[in-house]
Amino acid sequence: MSQQAAPQGSRTGLFVNPAAARRAEFAAACGSLFGELRVADGADGALALPGLDRLDLLVIDLERFDPELDHADLARLVTARAGAPTFVLCPFANARWLPALMACGPIDYAIAPLDDEALLEAVRARLARGPAPLPEPSPRERELDALHALRTRVRLALGEGEDLAALSERLCQALCSWPGVAHAALFYLQPGGDLQLQAQHGERTLNLAKVLGRGERLLQSPLRHAFPGLLAASANTIALLDDLDKSGEPALADKLRAHGVQMVLALPIPSSGPGAPRGSLCLLFRAARRFSRDELDTLAELADLAAVGLRLADLNREGEEMLVRVTHLSTLDALTGIANRRHGETLMEQEIKRARRYGHPLALIAFDIDRFKGVNDRYGHPVGDMVLRAVADAAQKLVRASDVLVRAGGEEFQVIAPHTSAIDGLKVAEKLRTAIEATAMPGVDQVTISLGVAQLGEHESADSLTVRVNAALARAKRAGRNCVELAMG
Structure with missing residues (x-):
């Protein structure tokens, strides 16, 4: 696409909103700005359209979208644009959409509600700027952008009040989004129990339970002194294995290299009080690299966030158990056992x-x-x-x-x-x-x-x-x- 704004008659736009009435209203208000205006009711429909990256403007109207249900799909849509012009209409009462979508790619936005005239002017102004190229970021800016995106994804992963298994899986998925990470795992110290591999995500052929010879009772593993994920959880320390041979376990090093892993970093997840850590976050990298202070500080922050998330998961579990007991008393008819x-x-x-x-x-x-x-x-x-x-x-x-x-x-x-x-x-x-x-x-x-x-x-x-x-x-x-x-x- 040319860096100049396309002539009005040749512009192509796409408007995304789940409500047919909203789509019709936008077409009536702004259709004259485009030679062709497509509409879609959601991210899946938009992503299925050809030439998504060649649109002059994608407009996402967030009214009627749910941040809990629709964020992942809309994030995929923004990411698929690869920096091409995207304009978001965000309800004033739900501005938490903005940082979540900004983490997925560059967007412009206007706060809704807007009357037809204001909407027309906002879209016209965005089209007039055209797809001006962004300045090439410096390595430092790229590093900070990657850390910001990682921090945002981890917070989103921990922000949903689900059980331990779902939270751990989402956290590992978020960690795998950091450039260079081939695999991520969460090791969890069960209350009154032993360390277990709670979740892992990344390289499909890599199963750490097979690499370590077990997925539970890992504090008794003969590799607890050699594998950073176990060492961090048992010794409450950051463990960085930048050369797999330094582990002193050739078989372990060979198994990891067979899956394309060259370096392993693990951080303990702090407990809410004195005592052993709650577990560890373990990142496996495709290549050895050096970490900046900002990167290590951010990873430590993420370990702290994981500790909060795990505690909330424990509280949710305890609350659910209590809720089951209370629900039986408050929602069921005592005589028949059906809903009251x-x-x-x-x-x-x-x-x-x-x-x-x-x-x-x-x-x-x-x-x-x-x-x-x-x-x-x-x-x-x-x-x-x-x-x-x-x-x-x-x-x-x-x-x-x-x-x-x-x-x-x-x-x-x-x-x-x-x-x-x-x-x-x-x-x-x-x-x-x-x-x-x-x-x-x-x-x-x-x-x-x-x-x-x-x-x-x-x-x-x-x-x-x-x-x-x-x-x-x-x-x-x-x-x-x-x-x-x-x-x-």
Whole structure:
């Protein structure tokens, strides 16, 4: 592409946003600036287009993108541009996108919202500058840029609250992004246990567990004095093996060289208090090199960040264990073991959001046991409780794994059915009705149920959906019970 800005009639642009309405609005506001304006709903669609690096301008509108879900894909898109003009429209309330994308390549940005006139001027100004070449960075600038990118990727890897295995894997992937690193590993000292190889990433044919002869109980390994990853974790020191023969273990050196490794650096991951390190970060390089003070300081900082991440992973695990215990008490109905009303309301809101985001249908089925008060009055509440459990068990066996069975109160139940239209909901309800009617009930001869079915409307709330399905259930009761009614729109 010429370093001069292309004439307006020959300019090619690409606008990326997941919402069709936003794409249409941009085309209406700025389409006149381009001879050809392409659109894509996401990074995958954009990357699939030919000539991505020859576009005069890529515009990424971050509205409706989620930093947690979409960062990796958009980072690939920015990286694929290889420095070609990229313009980002960033919502003012979500500016954390900017440093994350800047770490992937040069971008210009404007803060949204912008009216049509301001948007047109911002895009016109960016096009007017054209793809001016960036000055060639000095070796020092390249070093600092690489360290900044590495630090950013590690922070992003540690920023997501996942379990230890996922965090460790992401951390090793981030470390492998540093130029020259062929393989990265995290060794982790288990609480009350021994050192283990927690995660590794990089050279596909290289498995450190095979190189070291084991992946666990590594403090007892005969190579703990020779391999930097083990030495750093056991002796709480930075270990740098710039010549593999200096390890004193020829077999170890030969195995590493066979995978293209020439140098190994390991840093201890500090513990939160006195005592042994939490483990170590181990970097295996394709060639021996010298490190600057900034590089060593940055690596030590990353080891400190890893310590924080591991502690957070431990806290997450402890919190999840506690949450499981609390969830059992707070979200499940004590009598039937299915979701209670409050949890059902929460799940309903989640499914409504999911249905709206992906455009999938959602059905709600409400049913209750016919003349249940008579069961309690005639046979007693213990028998009534057994009937409730039997109905819940029979319904739970019939609904799909994606459905949620809820005890809404007393003898009233609901089925939240994702990916289900009103017609399919009627079929599910009829299966429930016939199955309950055919189920042997402890202490009574037979029970039946009445059911109502409703499909979520385009702009309907959970409360409105519940009102409609309960009205349909009431009609089923008035119609003689043991039948199904469809809610009115």
